[in-house]
Amino acid sequence: MSDFIGRRPIWSLVILIAVALLAFLIFAVWTPWMELTFGRKRVFLSALFNGITLGGLYFLVASGFTLIFGLMRNVNLAHGSLYLFGGYVGYSIGNLTGSWFAALIGAFVIVALAGMLMQVLLFRWMEGQDLRQTLVTIGLSIIVADLLLWGYGGDTFQVTTPDWLSGPIQLPFVVALRSNGEAVMMMYPLVRIAILIGAIILGVAMWLVLNRTRIGMLVRAGVDDRDMLSATGVRVQLVFIMVFAFGAGLAGLAGVVGGTFQSLQPGEDTKILLSSLVVVIVGGMGSIPGAAMGALIVGLAEQFGSVYMPTYAVMLTFVIMVVVLAIRPQGLAAVRR
Amino acid sequence: MALAEPRLAIATPRPREGLAEVIARQGTAFWIVAALLLVMPLIANPFWLVQILAYAMILGMIALSLMFLAGYGGIVSLIQMTVAAFAAYLVAIFGDSAITQISLKWPWWTAVPVAILLATLFGTLGGALSVRTEGIYTIMITLAIGSAFYYLTLQNYTIFNGFSGFNGVLPPVFLGVDWGSTVPFYYLALGCAALAYAVVVYVSRAPFGLALQGTRDNPRRMAALGFDVVAHRIAAYAFASVIAAFAGVLLVWYQRQVSPGTGGVGPVVDILIIAVVGGLSRPIGPFIGALVYVLLRTFALDLLEGVGFEGKRYQLLIGLGFLVIVLFSPDGLIGIWQRLRDRYRRGRETQAAQMRVGGGSP
Numbered sequence: 001m002s003d004f005i006g007r008r009p010i011w012s013l014v015i016l017i018a019v020a021l022l023a024f025l026i027f028a029v030w031t032p033w034m035e036l037t038f039g040r041k042r043v044f045l046s047a048l049f050n051g052i053t054l055g056g057l058y059f060l061v062a063s064g065f066t067l068i069f070g071l072m073r074n075v076n077l078a079h080g081s082l083y084l085f086g087g088y089v090g091y092s093i094g095n096l097t098g099s100w101f102a103a104l105i106g107a108f109v110i111v112a113l114a115g116m117l118m119q120v121l122l123f124r125w126m127e128g129q130d131l132r133q134t135l136v137t138i139g140l141s142i143i144v145a146d147l148l149l150w151g152y153g154g155d156t157f158q159v160t161t162p163d164w165l166s167g168p169i170q171l172p173f174v175v176a177l178r179s180n181g182e183a184v185m186m187m188y189p190l191v192r193i194a195i196l197i198g199a200i201i202l203g204v205a206m207w208l209v210l211n212r213t214r215i216g217m218l219v220r221a222g223v224d225d226r227d228m229l230s231a232t233g234v235r236v237q238l239v240f241i242m243v244f245a246f247g248a249g250l251a252g253l254a255g256v257v258g259g260t261f262q263s264l265q266p267g268e269d270t271k272i273l274l275s276s277l278v279v280v281i282v283g284g285m286g287s288i289p290g291a292a293m294g295a296l297i298v299g300l301a302e303q304f305g306s307v308y309m310p311t312y313a314v315m316l317t318f319v320i321m322v323v324v325l326a327i328r329p330q331g332l333a334a335v336r337r
Numbered sequence: 338m339a340l341a342e343p344r345l346a347i348a349t350p351r352p353r354e355g356l357a358e359v360i361a362r363q364g365t366a367f368w369i370v371a372a373l374l375l376v377m378p379l380i381a382n383p384f385w386l387v388q389i390l391a392y393a394m395i396l397g398m399i400a401l402s403l404m405f406l407a408g409y410g411g412i413v414s415l416i417q418m419t420v421a422a423f424a425a426y427l428v429a430i431f432g433d434s435a436i437t438q439i440s441l442k443w444p445w446w447t448a449v450p451v452a453i454l455l456a457t458l459f460g461t462l463g464g465a466l467s468v469r470t471e472g473i474y475t476i477m478i479t480l481a482i483g484s485a486f487y488y489l490t491l492q493n494y495t496i497f498n499g500f501s502g503f504n505g506v507l508p509p510v511f512l513g514v515d516w517g518s519t520v521p522f523y524y525l526a527l528g529c530a531a532l533a534y535a536v537v538v539y540v541s542r543a544p545f546g547l548a549l550q551g552t553r554d555n556p557r558r559m560a561a562l563g564f565d566v567v568a569h570r571i572a573a574y575a576f577a578s579v580i581a582a583f584a585g586v587l588l589v590w591y592q593r594q595v596s597p598g599t600g601g602v603g604p605v606v607d608i609l610i611i612a613v614v615g616g617l618s619r620p621i622g623p624f625i626g627a628l629v630y631v632l633l634r635t636f637a638l639d640l641l642e643g644v645g646f647e648g649k650r651y652q653l654l655i656g657l658g659f660l661v662i663v664l665f666s667p668d669g670l671i672g673i674w675q676r677l678r679d680r681y682r683r684g685r686e687t688q689a690a691q692m693r694v695g696g697g698s699p
Contacts, residue, residue, distance in 0.1 A: 075477060122664075131413060134476055135613055135663045138606060142656030150650065270602050274484050277477050285474070311492050318485030322466060325478065329469045 045186055047307040048300070049171075053192040053261070055299030056199030060254035062276040062283070062291040063206065064247030070223045070286025071243050073130050074123055078137040079251055080273030081144035086111040086252025087259040087268070088148060091157050100162040100260070107252040115248020119241050141269065149266050159259040165191040195257050202250075203292055210288065219243060223286060278321045284331025293333055374527055383519040387591070389635065391523050393628040394530035395591055398584035400612040400623030402577035405537050408617045409546060410573040411553035414467065416479040417581045418608045419486045420460040422600030424585030426490065426497060427452035428506065429595050435505030436498050445509035449586055456582035457575060464574025468567055483605045491597040502596030506589050517590065526587055530624065533580045537620045540576065549573050610659050616669030625670055633658070 026045065065079045076082075086107040094103035118140070126132050168187040210216035218239050221229045230236040255264070258272070275298060283294025298317050305313030324332060378386060399421050406412045431448035434440045443451075467478040490497040508517035508525075516525055540546045551559045552566045560566050589595045598604070607630070615626025637651030666672045 077476075131476075132663060132667060135609075136660065138609065139656050139660035139663055142606075143653060143660065146650060146653040146656060150653075274481065274602070277481050281477060281481065311494075312489075314488040314492065315485060318481060318488070321481055322485075325466060325469065 042186070043307055046188070047303045049188055049192070051300035051303035052296065053196045053299070054303060055296040056196040057254060057258050057261075058275055058279050058295035058299055059199050059203060059292050060257060061251055061272055062279040062295055063203070063288055064250035064254075065276045066280050066283070066286055066288065066291045067219075068244055068247040069280070071219060071226075072123065072240055073128075074137075074244075075130065075134045076137050076247075077134060077273060078118075078141040078144060079248075079276060080269035080271070081141040081148075082111050082115065082248050082251040083255040083258065083272045084148060084264065084266075084269040085114065085144060086255030087159070087264040088152050088157070088255070089252065090256030091159050091259060091264060094159050094256075100159070100165070100256075103159060104253060104256050107256045108249040111252025111255070112245040112249030114252075116241055116245040118248070119244040123244070124237065124240075141273075145266065145269055148269075154266055157259065157264040159256055159264075161191050161260055165194055169193060189261070192261055195261065198257075203288070206288055215239075215242075275317075278317055280331075281321055282324045282332060284333040287331070287333045290331055290333030294331070378520045378523060386519055386523045389628075389631055391526040392591060393631040394526045394624065395584050395587045396608070396611055396631065397615075397624035397627035398530055398533050398587070399581050400608050400615065400627055401533055401537060401620060402580040402584070403608055403612045404615075404617050404620060404623045405541075405580070406573055406577045407612065408619070409541055409553065410549050410570060412464075412468075412570060412573065413476050413609070414464070414479045414574070414577070415476060415483055415605050415609060416460060416463045416467070417577060418605045419463070419483040419600045420456050420578045420581040421585030421588055422490075422595065422604075423459050423486065424452045424456035424582040425589035425595040425599060426503070427455055428586050428589050429503035430496065432506065434503040436503050439496070439498055440503070445511070452586060453579065453582040456585060457578040460578025460581060461571060461575040464578070465571050468570045468574070480602075480605065483600065484602055487597055487601050490600065497597075500597065502594060502599070504594035506593050506595065508590040517593075522591070526591075529583055529587060533583065534620055534624070537580070541620070545569070545572065610655070614659060614662050614669050616671030618668050619671055622669055622671045629670065630655075 026048070061079065061083055065076060068074055068076050068079075089110050090103035090107035093106040094100060097103070122136055122140075123133055126136070167190060169190040171186040171188050208216075210220060218229065218234055221234075222236060222239055222243075226236060229239075254272075258264070258268075262268075279291060279294035279298050281294075282297055283290030283292070297320060301316045301320055302313060305316040309316070374390075377390065381390070399417050402420075403414060403417045406414050406417075428448055429436075430439060431441050431443045431451055432445055433442050441448075463479065463482050467475050467482070490502070491500060493499065508515070508522065510516070514521050516522055541550075548559065548564055549569050549572075551562075552564065552569050556566045559569075588599070592599075611626040611630050612623050613626070614629060615624065616622030633655060634651065637654050638649075641650055641654065662669060666676075668675070
């Protein structure tokens with residue numbers, strides 16, 4: 001941290017000022033002049049929170065994507081299909097058992113198994129041919145999309161939120177002042193907060209596992225030099241299968257999460273795939289912190305875009321991607337090798 | 338990268354040959370196909386001429402531009418369909434359409450060149466952006482650019498007329514011929530496709546094409562030899578964009594309408610499927626792939642219902658077919674054909690050898 005400040009004094013100052021400004025915007029009671037420029041504070045705050053929670057969802061999907069890419073150099077374009085598959089599986093399990101947690105865990109396990117099968121049956125046999133692997137994932141995504149359409153039809157589904165997570169919660173942020181001087185607090189859906197906290201916990205756990213355990217060490221070594229790792233006697237195929245299963249499982253888990261606060265329908269797979277592509281490109285391929293950063297940026301851009309310039313909200317994320325590509329083609333958090 | 342780096346004949350320096358020699362070198366199959374295509378209007382009905390053959394040629398041209406990039410440059414770009422869709426949009430915007438408040442009603446001989454020029458520029462810019470990345474990254478970035486264009490057309494109403502797009506885009510009447518009617522349109526598509534094919538074959542043997550193949554095989558060595566690798570790749574994008582833009586103009590004349598769906602993620606991936614299924618190693622591959630694709634799309638419904646399957650599942654059929662091709666024949670249908678031919682030849686040679694052994698020595 002202090003190292004960063006020493007190296008980039010101007011950038012640290014800019015970041016510091018931006019953070020201070022953001023904190024001011026969140027906590028201060030807005031003056032009429034500010035309401036005039038930025039619109040109502042409630043809108044601003046909900047865009048901010050929606051953006052951050054959406055970023056949480058994107059992080060869940062994109063971290064699996066980036067992990068698989070980083071280790072196996074496999075651009076899994078079927079990742080969106082795994083997401084949708086997980087969502088549908090979670091919906092079915094939730095309907096059968098009535099438990100949201102069962103849906104979450106069931107989707108994780110089943111989609112992880114599907115991912116394991118993909119690695120064992122297909123990708124294992126074409127190691128190093130990354131283009132061919134990508135083409136296979138495209139074929140798979142077409143097949144899975146049609147099978148899901150066959151099984152579940154074109155209707156929109158939503159995974160039911162458990163009782164203890166439904167309903168709004170009061171956040172300690174003043175939205176406006178009543179005429180008698182009483183402060184109106186921000187109300188926000190609890191389930192989104194829970195999902196955000198879950199994503200953060202998962203992210204921290206992943207970071208800890210990657211950086212502090214033996215398995216994480218193997219994975220990092222594999223990212224750096226796959227051949228050397230297998231030459232040291234590690235059963236690298238086993239590591240691959242585990243990572244693929246975990247990444248796919250995360251996508252399935254995210255499907256349930258996305259199905260809870262958004263909806264599940266055909267076409268959602270491509271949308272999520274494109275979002276995670278942009279997230280990973282912006283953040284830097286193969287980097288977990290990059291995925292977090294990219295997810296936050298893309299989520300915020302989508303939400304603020306839809307509030308302040310509704311026509312071009314989706315475009316904004318792509319503009320960000322193009323700018324990042326032009327300035328820092330390897331992504332914001334990627335390490336130059 | 339087995340697919341993007343097909344086993345090409347090593348480019349031996351060939352003496353410059355004239356047009357006559359090139360024509361004389363073609364095999365019998367070439368002449369049979371050419372003659373068949375030329376007399377097709379006498380044999381086939383209008384449905385086959387336009388809906389199947391002309392459409393396959395248009396899609397084949399777009400896939401050909403991808404084949405040029407992927408086969409000779411090692412760049413798998415998903416932007417080609419977007420370039421074509423952009424050209425189609427521009428023809429509708431500058432030319433005439435049913436959306437009179439947007440279309441500028443320029444005559445076709447200004448609208449079409451401007452559309453092709455701008456679409457080429459767009460493709461080149463997209464290429465310049467994605468050329469900074471390599472190999473597998475290119476797929477991701479071009480896919481993202483393509484979907485950005487899709488969302489732009491979907492949400493912009495002032496220029497692209499949003500969700501509904503443009504309809505009523507008619508092919509021009511020129512030299513007293515209505516190019517929208519069946520036979521002229523067939524010949525128009527055939528002419529453009531043949532020209533694109535010939536140009537790609539020519540460029541692949543020209544110094545530029547050879548240098549491009551060099552950058553595909555070993556960019557570092559080419560750079561050391563003094564070639565500007567990035568410039569070659571961007572030029573390849575520009576060349577491919579011209580072909581895709583021409584195809585886009587034909588496409589809007591064929592469909593008589595253009596909407597965001599023209600350049601959506603589905604068609605973008607379809608072009609990749611066509612090129613890969615046909616084969617990325619030779620310029621004829623994309624056309625074969627396009628023909629198979631169009632036939633499948635048109636008749637899969639009847640075919641599936643004929644075997645007692647639900648007709649709506651043709652997407653499944655396409656996906657499975659694609660997967661099988663990718664898994665078992667990385668060079669696509671052309672690869673299968675070549676392997677069969679080689680096996681047949683080898684079989685005959687061994688047979689001949691055995692006969693020599695059997696009956697020969699004194």
